[in-house]
Structure formats: structure tokens, C-alpha cells
Amino acid sequence: MQPQLKQKSILPGFGLALGFTILYLSLLVLLPLSATFLKASSLSWQQFWHIASSHRAVASYKLSYGASAIAATINLFFGLIVAWVLVRYRFPGKRLFDSLVDLPFALPTAVAGIALTTIYAPNGWIGRFLTPLGIQSAYSRLGVVIALTFTGLPFVVRTVQPVLEDLDKEMEEAAASLGANRWQTIRKVLLPAVMPAALTGFSMAFARAVGEYGSVVFISGNMPMRTEITPLLIITKLEQYDYAGATAIAVVMLISSFVFLLTINLLQAWSGGRLKRAHGSELPEIAHAEAAS
Amino acid sequence: MASISLPNLGVPVAARAVQATTERPWVRWSLIAVAVIFLGLFLFLPLAIVFSSALEKGFSVYLAALHEPDAMAAIRLTLIAAGISVPLNMIFGIAAAWAIGKFDFIGKSLLITLIDLPFSVSPVVSGLIYVLIFGLQGLLGPWLAAHDVKIIFAVPGIVLATMFVTFPFVARELIPLVEAQGTEEEEAALTLGASGWQTFWRVTLSNIKWGLLYGVILCNARAMGEFGAVSVVSGHIRGRTNTMPLHIEILYNEYQFAPAFAVASLLALLALATLLAKTVVEWKARQQSTELERLREKLYEH
Numbered sequence: 001m002q003p004q005l006k007q008k009s010i011l012p013g014f015g016l017a018l019g020f021t022i023l024y025l026s027l028l029v030l031l032p033l034s035a036t037f038l039k040a041s042s043l044s045w046q047q048f049w050h051i052a053s054s055h056r057a058v059a060s061y062k063l064s065y066g067a068s069a070i071a072a073t074i075n076l077f078f079g080l081i082v083a084w085v086l087v088r089y090r091f092p093g094k095r096l097f098d099s100l101v102d103l104p105f106a107l108p109t110a111v112a113g114i115a116l117t118t119i120y121a122p123n124g125w126i127g128r129f130l131t132p133l134g135i136q137s138a139y140s141r142l143g144v145v146i147a148l149t150f151t152g153l154p155f156v157v158r159t160v161q162p163v164l165e166d167l168d169k170e171m172e173e174a175a176a177s178l179g180a181n182r183w184q185t186i187r188k189v190l191l192p193a194v195m196p197a198a199l200t201g202f203s204m205a206f207a208r209a210v211g212e213y214g215s216v217v218f219i220s221g222n223m224p225m226r227t228e229i230t231p232l233l234i235i236t237k238l239e240q241y242d243y244a245g246a247t248a249i250a251v252v253m254l255i256s257s258f259v260f261l262l263t264i265n266l267l268q269a270w271s272g273g274r275l276k277r278a279h280g281s282e283l284p285e286i287a288h289a290e291a292a293s
Numbered sequence: 294m295a296s297i298s299l300p301n302l303g304v305p306v307a308a309r310a311v312q313a314t315t316e317r318p319w320v321r322w323s324l325i326a327v328a329v330i331f332l333g334l335f336l337f338l339p340l341a342i343v344f345s346s347a348l349e350k351g352f353s354v355y356l357a358a359l360h361e362p363d364a365m366a367a368i369r370l371t372l373i374a375a376g377i378s379v380p381l382n383m384i385f386g387i388a389a390a391w392a393i394g395k396f397d398f399i400g401k402s403l404l405i406t407l408i409d410l411p412f413s414v415s416p417v418v419s420g421l422i423y424v425l426i427f428g429l430q431g432l433l434g435p436w437l438a439a440h441d442v443k444i445i446f447a448v449p450g451i452v453l454a455t456m457f458v459t460f461p462f463v464a465r466e467l468i469p470l471v472e473a474q475g476t477e478e479e480e481a482a483l484t485l486g487a488s489g490w491q492t493f494w495r496v497t498l499s500n501i502k503w504g505l506l507y508g509v510i511l512c513n514a515r516a517m518g519e520f521g522a523v524s525v526v527s528g529h530i531r532g533r534t535n536t537m538p539l540h541i542e543i544l545y546n547e548y549q550f551a552p553a554f555a556v557a558s559l560l561a562l563l564a565l566a567t568l569l570a571k572t573v574v575e576w577k578a579r580q581q582s583t584e585l586e587r588l589r590e591k592l593y594e595h
Binding site: 104 | 314316321324328329334338342384388393396397407410411415416418421426430431432476479480483492493511517519520537557563567
């Protein structure tokens with residue numbers, strides 16, 4: 001068969017819809033993004049490297065990526081527990097908790113930022129108990145981790161939940177009847193099944209956290225070299241009219257976010273493929289049932 | 294090989310099956326406790342502190358903070374930014390869903406990835422890219438200055454940054470939905486003599502209306518709450534280029550905590566309304582799909 005650009009269809013409007021989609025995408029997203037790389041190309045490689053690898057920039061990468069990794073790990077651990085509890089158990093207030101999980105998506109980051117800062121400030125609801133223990137939560141790196149944990153909270157829960165719902169109870173029964181104890185079933189049957197989805201959620205939470213700005217700036221204290229995240233460094237450079245510096249660091253962030261996007265897509269394809277295979281085995285049964293009716 | 298131990302031999306078979314595939318009560322309840330404490334700490338507490346701090350100085354201070362001219366201007370600007378960006382991104386989302394969901398063409402998955410791009414770009418960088426184009430030092434800066442057009446540190450820049458950040462929301466929601474619905478119903482409508490537009494309005498749109506509504510609600514919540522991107526392009530001119538989140542930041546940094554939380558409580562209410570709408574829309578969508586299922590079953594019976 002000859003390769004075709006588009007499969008034949010009797011539905012109208014393909015040209016109009018695709019044309020508008022591509023035009024709007026190019027004007028709003030692709031052209032502005034490529035303008036950043038154009039602007040960055042006015043820097044020589046030495047200049048670019050000098051800015052991107054300066055001590056202050058490297059300190060900010062360490063904090064942004066390190067705190068994001070810690071926050072995403074916290075979310076991976078607790079997200080698995082929350083998803084499990086919400087799918088498998090019944091307890092009072094379950095529906096309420098389930099709908100509230102999406103709060104970090106819906107609550108503006110600035111609101112989350114001032115709320116968390118007030119809670120963890122030395123005289124705040126939680127801060128006042130941590131301060132006597134010598135733990136400084138607000139205006140420290142721990143504060144950054146707290147804010148990023150909040151922003152990334154829904155991702156693992158929401159990617160793992162549907163997979164757990166679709167899991168066949170029969171697999172666990174089979175494991176149990178083959179002599180596995182509950183812990184072995186969880187480790188060898190359930191965890192491998194939810195792992196692709198959990199990792200997708202983990203990398204989404206991580207990618208989101210690296211770029212996060214609003215919820216962090218209030219609680220971090222913003223001290224250069226210590227609690228300054230990379231997005232804040234970009235803003236600081238902009239406020240000093242250092243456009244070249246801001247652009248160079250933005251390019252570093254953009255390239256790293258493209259890498260994340262690629263990773264997440266690959267992970268999703270992996271977990272999607274696993275799901276399809278799991279469902280594929282059921283397909284003949286459905287076809288059989290339909291033929292019988 | 295490990296030897297198999299059967300400690301619960303002698304327990305009735307049905308009970309043994311339950312034991313084998315559930316956790317012991319103490320495990321169950323500790324897991325529930327861990328989940329509830331984690332969610333309470335990170336979700337309930339922030340919400341509670343927003344409302345309690347907003348009302349700390351009394352209801353009159355709360356109302357005064359919202360009626361103050363700068364706060365009113367911020368609310369107005371937020372409504373303008375969302376009022377422009379949400380409809381435009383909705384039209385884009387529908388067009389993208391039609392092209393991607395109903396047709397097969399080369400480069401489809403690349404296009405989907407490109408649509409997702411704004412999600413993976415830091416909000417600060419999203420604002421910066423417009424400064425680099427339209428700002429005084431930007432690519433078009435000198436030309437804009439010569440023609441006295443102001444985009445950065447003015448309302449158009451805020452609208453552009455909001456549009457960028459909320460760009461994928463509706464499309465993301467609709468594409469999988471339209472794809473899953475297939476093309477059979479539309480083909481039937483066309484064969485029966487409906488025009489393209491009629492088919493779209495009566496068949497496609499009514500099939501995806503709940504998903505569309507949900508996408509629009511999410512898009513709106515983000516549009517009204519965006520902080521980082523808008524902060525870069527706004528210039529923070531009080532009463533002129535401050536949106537609600539930026540107004541909150543200024544009040545908070547001036548130690549006016551009660552007024553800051555008063556404005557924040559409006560956005561928190563918006564967030565709660567968004568979550569409520571999400572729950573309702575999901576319930577409606579599930580209802581619609583079970584109804585369709587029932588209709589199909591009836592068809593098979595005859």
C-alpha cells in the first residue's frame with residue numbers, strides 16, 4: 001500500500017480544524033518558545049556556559065532538583081497508600097477525601113504558598129511545635145520540600161487509582177491459593193502491576209515541582225545560594241534587567257523539561273501497553289458473549 | 294524451596310479466602326490513619342488556615358479588604374484575563390479534538406506532545422518567553438515602542454501569559470474522549486443527510502459536553518489563579534496590572550495578613566467550587582455512559 005498522509009474519511013472539516021490547531025499552537029506556543037532559543041543563540045557558548053554553571057545557578061539547580069526529587073518520593077510513598085486506601089477500604093469521609101485530593105490542581109499556587117508559610121512559620125499551627133525541637137520548617141530547605149510535596153500530591157494518587165480499580169481480584173486469590181502470604185502477594189503481584197503508573201505519577205510530580213514558583217517563594221525565604229530555587233533566580237535576573245542571564249538559565253530549564261516530557265510519554269506508553277495487554281486477554285471472552293446473545 | 298505453611302487451616306473456607314486477600318484489621322486501620330493524617334496535613338490544614346486567617350480580624354475587615362479599590366481592580370483584571378483566555382482555549386480545544394480524535398494522519402502523536410508542552414514549562418519561563426519577544430529588549434520591542442504599543446507590563450501581556458499557561462487544558466480533556474467515541478455516529482448522521490455543522494452540534498458536541506464542561510472549569514481555575522507567568526509580565530502596577538494572586542502577594546509582603554487572606558479566600562472558594570463541579574461532572578458523565586450502555590443492550594436484545 002502507498003503511504004498516505006491521512007486516512008480517508010467521510011467526515012468534513014479536517015483541513016479547517018487541523019489548520020486552526022496548528023496556527024494557534026504555532027502563534028501562542030511554538031514561535032515564542034523558539035524565540036527564547038533564538039535569543040539564547042546571541043550568547044556565545046562560553047558566555048552561556050559561564051552563566052549556566054555559575055555557583056549561584058548550580059546551587060539553585062541542586063535545591064530545585066533535589067527538593068523536587070525528595071518531594072516526589074514522599075508523594076510516591078504516601079500516594080500509593082492513599083490510592084490503595086481510597087480504592088480498597090471503606091471509612092467515613094472517604095468521598096470527601098477523594099474529591100479533595102485534586103485541591104493542589106485547583107488552588108492557586110500563591111494561596112497555597114501563603115497558607116503553608118503561615119502554618120509552618122515559627123508561631124504557626126505546626127511551626128510552633130517544630131521550633132522548640134530545633135526544626136526550622138518555614139524559610140528553610142525543608143519549607144521548599146513541604147511546598148513541593150503539596151503541589152505534587154495528586155499525581156501519584158490519580159495515576160495509580162484507576163490501575164488499582166481495574167486489577168482483577170482473581171490474581172490475588174490465585175497468588176494466595178498458590179501459598180503466597182499477603183505481603184508476598186502485595187510485593188510480587190500488586191506492586192509490579194501498579195509500578196508503571198506510579199512511576200508516571202512520580203515523574204509528573206517531579207517535573208511539576210522543578211518548575212514550581214508560586215507556592216515556594218513565600219515559604220523558602222529566598223536566600224541566594226541556600227534557599228533560592230531556579231525559577232526565582234530567573235525572576236531575580238529579570239528584575240536586574242539581566243535578560244541574557246535569565247534566558248540562559250531558562251534554556252537550561254526548558255531543555256530539562258523537554259527531557260521529562262519525553263520520559264513521561266515513554267512511561268505512559270509502557271504502562272498503557274501493559275494495561276492493553278491485560279485487557280487484551282479478556283477481549284475474546286467479550287466477543288464470545290456478544291456472539292452468544 | 295520454601296515449605297508451605299497453612300496456619301489458618303480449620304478456618305471455614307469462605308473466611309479463609311477473605312483472609313488471604315485482605316489485610317488484618319490493624320493493618321487496614323493504620324493505613325487509613327496514615328492516609329487521613331497525610332491528606333489532613335497537606336490539604337485540610339491549608340484550607341482551614343486560609344479561611345480562619347481571613348476572618349481573624351472580623352467580618353467587617355474581611356468585607357473592607359474586598360471592597361478596597363485596588364482589590365476590586367485586581368478582581369476585574371483577573372476576570373478579564375480569564376474571560377479572554379478560557380473561550381479562546383476552548384475553541385482551540387474543540388478544533389484540536391476534532392482533528393486529532395476523528396482523523397488518522399501522520400505526525401498525530403507529535404502534535405499531541407506539542408499541545409502538552411505548556412504543562413511542562415515552568416510558569417516563570419512561560420512569562421519570560423513573552424518578555425523576550427514583546428519586551429523593550431525583545432525581538433519586537435523596538436518596533437512596538439515606535440508604534441506606541443504596550444504589551445509587557447500591561448493587560449495584553451497578562452492575557453497572553455494566561456493563555457499560554459492554560460493552553461492545553463480543554464484539548465487534553467477532549468482528545469481522548471473524542472477518540473474513544475469513534476466516528477460511527479457522525480457517519481450515520483452524515484449518511485442520513487445532516488450537514489457537517491449539524492452533525493458536529495447535534496452529535497459530537499452533545500456526546501462530549503460533560504468533558505468539555507470539565508475542561509473549561511479546570512482551565513478557568515488555572516487562568517484565575519496563575520501566579521508565576523503573570524508575575525513576570527505584569528510589572529506589578531497597583532490598581533492597573535495586578536491580578537488577584539499578585540494583589541495577594543503584595544498585601545502579604547506588606548504584612549497585611551488579614552486582607553491578603555481575605556482575597557485568597559475568594560480564590561480558595563473558587564478552588565472548592567471547581568472540585569465540587571468536577572465531582573458532579575464525573576457523576577453525570579458516568580450516568581450518561583451507563584445510559585448509553587443500557588440503550589446498546591436493548592438494541593442487541595431486539
